[in-house]
Amino acid sequence: MTQTTTRVILSKRPEGLPSDDNFTIEKAPVPEPAEGEVVVATKYISLDPAMRGWMRDAPSYVPPVGIGEVMRAGGVGEVIASRHPKFSVGDHVNGLLGVQTVACVPGDGLHAVDPSLAPLSAYLGVLGMPGITAYFGLLEVGALAEGDTVLVSGAAGAVGSIVGQIAKIKGARAVGIAGGPDKCRHLVDELGFDAAIDYKNEDVAARIKATCPDRVNVYFDNVGGEILNAALTRLATGARVVICGAISQYNNLEEVKGPSNYMTLLVRRARMEGFIVFDYAERYGEAFRDMGGWLTTGKLRYRETVVEGIEQFTDAFAKLFSGDKLGKLVLKVSD
Amino acid sequence: MTQTTTRVILSKRPEGLPSDDNFTIEKAPVPEPAEGEVVVATKYISLDPAMRGWMRDAPSYVPPVGIGEVMRAGGVGEVIASRHPKFSVGDHVNGLLGVQTVACVPGDGLHAVDPSLAPLSAYLGVLGMPGITAYFGLLEVGALAEGDTVLVSGAAGAVGSIVGQIAKIKGARAVGIAGGPDKCRHLVDELGFDAAIDYKNEDVAARIKATCPDRVNVYFDNVGGEILNAALTRLATGARVVICGAISQYNNLEEVKGPSNYMTLLVRRARMEGFIVFDYAERYGEAFRDMGGWLTTGKLRYRETVVEGIEQFTDAFAKLFSGDKLGKLVLKVSD
Structure with a gap:
């Protein structure tokens, strides 16, 4: 048939x-x-x-x-x-x-x-590409250390929501940027983020400063554009900027907006690095084992x-x- | 008195x-x-x-x-x-x-x-800040490896001219970007660069493509602006972009021009990193020993x-x- x-x-x-x-x-x-x-x-x-x-x-x-x-x-x-x-x-x-x-x-x-x-x-x-993208992007490219402040954009999305939760599991602070009060409440109340920034209704640069008083050790970027630019101004010395996506720019009919504040990379001795999760294919097992465990124990929600x-x-x-x-x-x- | x-x-x-x-x-x-x-x-x-x-x-x-x-x-x-x-x-x-x-x-x-x-x-x-900036920027931040292609802007300047020469000493290819035919001839004829690009008279993007057929493993940037943007499009997989300066932007009366092609960092799994040479103060001795030796043997000119x-x-x-x-x-x- x-x-x-x-x-x-x-x-x-x-x-x-x-x-x-x-x-x-x-x-x-x-x-x-x-x-x-x-x-x-x-x-x-x-x-x-x-x-x-x-x-x-x-x-x-x-x-x-x-x-x-x-x-x-x-x-x-x-x-x-x-x-x-x-x-x-x-x-x-x-x-x-x-x-x-x-x-x-x-x-x-x-x-x-x-x-x-x-x-x-x-x-x-959570047990697929978005989950392992969050896992290797934060832990390997972002070289997360305990006590770091992690800022993530697109924080209520498939990748960003996991980035923030892994940060918390690993003993870091997590601050998420998302659109609208409902998403922001979800990040803090349900997913355990330390703070959330509503980019649709708040001054993102001012709120990053307020919610990240010790500056940002890892900025995990899913959106690009003005939010990336704002995050760059608050990097800590030796910070890592993980370039995962630039959703604000994907449907742009004009030239992509480059991060005009990129020279803070010099002042802060920081790096901005891109990655493709496929490069970690041989290590997917590690991620699935950890993520599966965290799901089972309720530490990770989606x-x-x-x-x-x-x-x-x-x-x-x-x-x-x-x-x-x-x-x-x-x-x-x-x- | x-x-x-x-x-x-x-x-x-x-x-x-x-x-x-x-x-x-x-x-x-x-x-x-x-x-x-x-x-x-x-x-x-x-x-x-x-x-x-x-x-x-x-x-x-x-x-x-x-x-x-x-x-x-x-x-x-x-x-x-x-x-x-x-x-x-x-x-x-x-x-x-x-x-x-x-x-x-x-x-x-x-x-x-x-x-x-x-x-x-x-x-x-050569035995001061520009020399050690070139040395640690290329070898440490740029993580130079033998056989790499190194592209450097501001190549006829105090830092850039040394970057290209150290690249050659370490067994890499060196391509320099400078302004005008005299500087370009100087790079190739006197300093031993493999090729030079005259940004005042040539199509920089096309010339990078022609002179770096295996793409660029290390881009050492002294100038920022459109040249940085052009270099980003020709990065090799795993490339390192060393942010040393952005002289094209320092007297800008308008907003700094950010590198709109930064998403090639993702496609190429590359990183862009800034540094301040003072952070290497404890290791200046290494640089001065190597540079002094190269000067004595005529491998390094200035x-x-x-x-x-x-x-x-x-x-x-x-x-x-x-x-x-x-x-x-x-x-x-x-x-």
Whole structure:
């Protein structure tokens, strides 16, 4: 019996915020798996800021998605056919399934996940790329030390919310920057941040000064733009600025705004460093072991925003940029 | 007998390029040295881009020069009176003497120099702050490795010219960015750089691409602005960007231009790091030993531009920004 997949194709590269004009949704038969391939019924699709970069025809750490190709995305699902020795029908897997309801993909790119240990969607968030991005970004690139003050932007998002919590677990202070009073309350009251800054309603520079009296040892940046610039002015000597993303700039139609205060790196003998979490692939096990333990003991909490239906892809994706979501944003494709 | 000093006082903070309006030149009696102080007859005054920062009323790694105070500057001279046990009349010393012909200063801030080993002015350049800035900036902050491609801006200047030569000594490729064909020829023909880029007459981005086919492992930045931005686009994976200065921005009347291409730090897993050479004070000996050896064996060459007369201070200082000089710029005060 031939399976049918509903898939979202990149039909035109976006300028600015992607809209329905940039994608077509089509139905297509799922091919029979070749040797080494696995057919997966998608349950949840991950919506990540990095996907905006993949839509751009520019050199980066991975090739852009081609026009006419299925939009690239991480996902979790259930194996419904397999010609790969590691996977059997009924297994649950995580990998680059693309924005489609059924995926026929090489098994070598998939990882088995256990739905009895955590909800499937958690493998796209706290136990997935956002979680390990927070983990290695803060601990390795940020070289976190006990007693540090950690400032994180996009703090109510999938990565930022974990950065702040790991900081607390490791004996640092955590201050988060997020949009709106609800998110700020969530950071402090539910996630245990020491303070939160509402960039939509407060003077960010003044609030960083007030909430980080000993200056900032690690600034974990997910947003770029004026918030990065403000954070740079309050770096401590020897500070580390972790460049994880720049969501404020991804849909910019003009030139990206560079951090005009970058010379504080000199005055403060500080460094600004970028990273790609894939470079830590051999050490993912460490992160999953620690994060799993913290989840079990309740030290680490997470929230997610679930949008239902693959045809909602464009609207759901836009929530990453409008901020109209909390924690990890996922698209639910099937039960 | 009371000595008289001619001294340059900061009378008004400059906006943009400093001019004679910002300084007054006055004669004053030299005080009798107190216990621990030394009176020095200045021979050469160092003119450095960092001095522009010291004229600004903004927090930095040292306090600003106050209005009405002698302009801060490094210098070398001869001891003419001493109440410090380490220094005797006739000794030659290096330290923050200020822009004045005779300085009465604490002896603890001075270092003895030997005019029989190198010309006195060399202790302000290759054997002074510019030399050790190049040395620790390239080898420590830049973490130079054999086979690296090193790109340096301000390459015909006091620091940049040494950066490129140390790169060559250590088995790396050196490419310099400088203003005008004469400086570029000097870099390649006299200092042994592999290639030079004339930012005044060439397309910098295109020339970086052409001269650094394996991309850039270390970019040593003295200038900031558009050249920094161009260099960022050609970083190699794991590259180090050493922030030493931003001379293109120091006299800016508008907001500093931040590097809009900073997100290449993420794509290339690269870091951008600032430093202050004073932090390496305990290791200066290493640098002076290596640099002295390279000078003796002719592996390291230097040039200087000498302006005569303390009353020429403002005009001479302006040459740092106009580029109308080669190598280390010094003001000669007396024979």
